[in-house]
Amino acid sequence: MRSATSRSGFTLIEIMIALAIIGIIMAIAAPSYKRYEEYALTRACFANQKTISGALANFNLDTSQKRTDIPQVFATLQAAGYLQVAPDDPGQGGSTTQSDYQFTYAGFGVKCTVHGTLQ
DSSP states (O other), X not given: OOOTTOOOSOOHHHHXXXXXXXXXXXXXXXXXXXXXXXXXXXXXHHHHHHHHHHHHHHHHHHXXXXXXXXXXXXXXXXXXXXXXXXXXOTTTOSGGGGGGEEEOSSTTSEEETTTEEOO
């Protein structure tokens, strides 16, 4: 049975302990979040490389050409319907990152200067 003098709520010590526990959990979770974020950006870049490679291969087969100038051919691939939009390098932002994608004879034929080549 509660007495008339008891009060509800938290004391300052209880609040400080709760904040300390939350701080410890955040200190543990923050580094792994950064690692998973970088992993996701790399995987998104690899997906872009596959998309660009497929669009470029289809364009080259349909037109009997051998275009390898990837940043310059994006507008042609869009106009011909092989790409809806020219992909940007994930995590880098902006349309200036399209030049990060280059042609290579290794892997799928496209590499990223930031995230590497899809094997």
